[in-house]
Amino acid sequence: MSSSVRRPPKRHEADRSLQASVRDLPGIGTKRQVLLGTLGIQSVGDLLVYPPIRYIDRTSFAAISDLVAGEARTVAATVVGFSLKPGRGKRLSIVEVEDASGRMRCLWFNQPYLKQVFLPGSRFVLSGTVRLDAHGPTMIHPEYEAFEDTDGAANEADTTSPASSAAGTELVHTGRIVPVYRTRPGMSQKQLRLVVKQALDTYADQVHDLLPDALRRTLGLVGLPEAIRSLHFPEDLTLADAARRRLAFDEMLALQTLFAIARKQKRQRAGPTPPPTGIMAALISRLPFALTASQQTALSDIMADLAGPHPMRRLLQGDVGCGKTVVAALAAAAVCASGGQVALLCPTEILAEQHFGTMKRFLEPLGFSVGLLTGALEAPEREQTSRALADGRTRLIVGTHALIGERIAFKHLSLVIVDEEQRFGVFQRTKLVYNAPGAHLLVMSATPIPRTLALTAYGDLDVTVISQMPPGRGGHTTRLVRENQRAQALKQMAASINSGLQGFYVCPALEESSSDLINVSAARAEVARLLAPGRGIEILTGRTPRAKRAEILEGFLANRIGLVIATTVLEVGIDIPSATILVVEQAERFGLCQLHQMRGRVARTDAPSFSYFMVSDEASEKARARLKVLEATFDGFAVAEEDMMLRGPGEIGGTRQHGIPDLKFASLPEDLDLMLRARDEAFRSFLGGEAPAEWHGWLEAVTGLADGSRSVV
Secondary structure, eight states, rough: OEEEEOOGGGTTOOOTTTSSSSGGGOOOHHHHHHHHHHHTBBBBBHHOOOOEEEEOOOSSSSOOOOTTTTTTEEEEEEEEEEEEESSOOOOOEEEEEETTTTTEEEESOOOOOGGSSSOOOOOEEEEEEEETTEEEEEESSSSEEEEEOOSGGGSTTOSSSOOTTTTTTBSSSSSEEEEEEOOTSSHHHHHHHHHHHHHHHGGGGGGGOOOOOHHHHHHOOHHHHHHHHHHHSSSHHHHHHHHHHHHHHHHHHHHHHHHHHHHHHTSSSSSOOOOOOOOHHHHHTTTTSOOOOHHHHHHHHHHHHTTTSOOOOEEEEOOOSSSSHHHHHHHHHHHTTTEEEEEEOOSSHHHHHHHHHHHHHHGGGTOOEEEEEEHHHHHHHHHHHHHHHHHTTEEEEEEEHHHHOOOOOOOOOEEEEEESSSGTTTTTTGGGHHSSSEEEEEEEEESOOOOHHHHHHHTTSSEEOOOOOOSSOOEEEEEEEEEEHHHHHHHHHHHHHHHTOEEEEEBSSOOSSSSSSSHHHHHHHHTTSSSSOEEEEEOOTTOOHHOOOOHHHHHHTTTTTEEEOOOOOGGGTTOTTTTEEEEEEEGGGGGHHHHHHGGGOOOOOOOOOOEEEEEEETOOOOOOOOOHHHHOOOHHHHHHHHHHHOGGGGBBBBBBOOOOOSSSOTTTTTTTHHHHHHHHHHHHHHHSSSOOOGGGHHHHHTTTTTTTTOOOO
């Protein structure tokens, strides 16, 4: 039995489209198709651009006599014998092999079928980690492939020539640079590697390079077919890097092309009716406080867009507590005054409910009705809300994904506001305006995005930054707490709560599990012993029922509750200025920007505030160094820049932030040069009139991308 790649049956050769299902590959049944689907692999094209996470160099053969314990080596040898040794619950398959320099044993547990594979006299290439025991060199569960060496090269130690397999084709798992993929239980590396090799052998010649040759040569990029082959089975690691760089440029160019198209389409559309002249001055005069200069600048940008001839597409960015919500409320009021409707999209029910209360207090005295639409609404209430939107009685609707997931009809949707935009996808954020393409779009993010990342995630938007905080904010102290300091820190926190202050206590887990994560119930039991009798303590999570959630927040506002134990639901939507203390357990489990968002919830008044970030003894030195950034600064943009440098753009929120494209190949800031070139090329070629002829194939492929696609093959 050989593990080499089999030639696909001829019945599969008729359909060689890259859009073909992976099920069309030989050996892929329903179970493997489902497993591949969980990896995001649905089609053959998906498989061809599924990136390895690393490579193992198995290009050189070692003589058995030269093997050293602890090293990972590759050996070409002949089978001398096979024996099966019984044991307690395990049967040990022992294969003895030899080359010209000596003998070696290979061991497998509970795989007696190997007797039919390792026949005496057959030749194999074996790769694994070497152990030395009383029997000499040993490999346990090595990867193996049968081969025939027609020229005797594999008998020589340290040759770098790839061996040929018994089927006469190249080796896949040994004797070469071998790819290692992210996989799932039920599909081994060997199985996935074979599937990829089958796809390459059958479909790689169907790959067409859509980049203009002149641009590819100018950038020094390899051809796409060559890149795809070298991505998986490179002859050397420099070719693997060249393949990644080519595919990185393709995915960034695809994204920037979509952004250029979006900007072009915006220029071709007429915007809604402009707000009445002088409306903003009248609205600002109703506020009980003065706007900061930065807020006034942001409003000027937005009002210029609202009065312009084309729909607004703008990102309003600013640190936690900078006053983005009041700017959005003023913009919403201006649009309502022009006769339009506004939709405010939020990622969580808690945030939606808080915004609903804020907008209701501000807009209803002006005569504009405000509604709420979330997944928690009962059917009759949902139907009533939908009717009020359709006939125009509701002028502003606040909602969660329910606004996207249902066919909601508006009488005159003129402005879509997306809050905490980083929790929505690049494609999700515009779904609300698909049925009203002339509507304005304002997206807001309290997670500061570095400029390089903003060009990647928000290339279709104009950007306004509120850089100034409202006056009267008290100082904030952040302290990292090691485990041997934890008990004392909790006593200090409890003493503050007992004295009448209030705080939040965040845990990484909702409930007890086999992991070592601290959960909210365990934290409550521990902290409750430290609080004075009658000092309220409650648990707030995403699963807390709506009525209970409202009760907790009301009790917290009235200071009947001193401490709220929460999950990361605290990160967005909690606006209770009286809270001044934050404790986060196992802080190394969170991203810097996520922690910064949390501490922004307790730094909203002129009272001094404190954050205690508990750090486990198991935390690495790299994690501790990363967290020290939070001790050094409260500047969210500085935190975001550092987080991107340390963790990469995809991890800026702790877990992957869906608003930031899930780039498979590109890495920022390392590939910043490619990203900027991709942006320049896309905007030059596609933002103006008719795209140059050499780009027609690329443009057709990109405009046909499904949501979530990041490569053009």
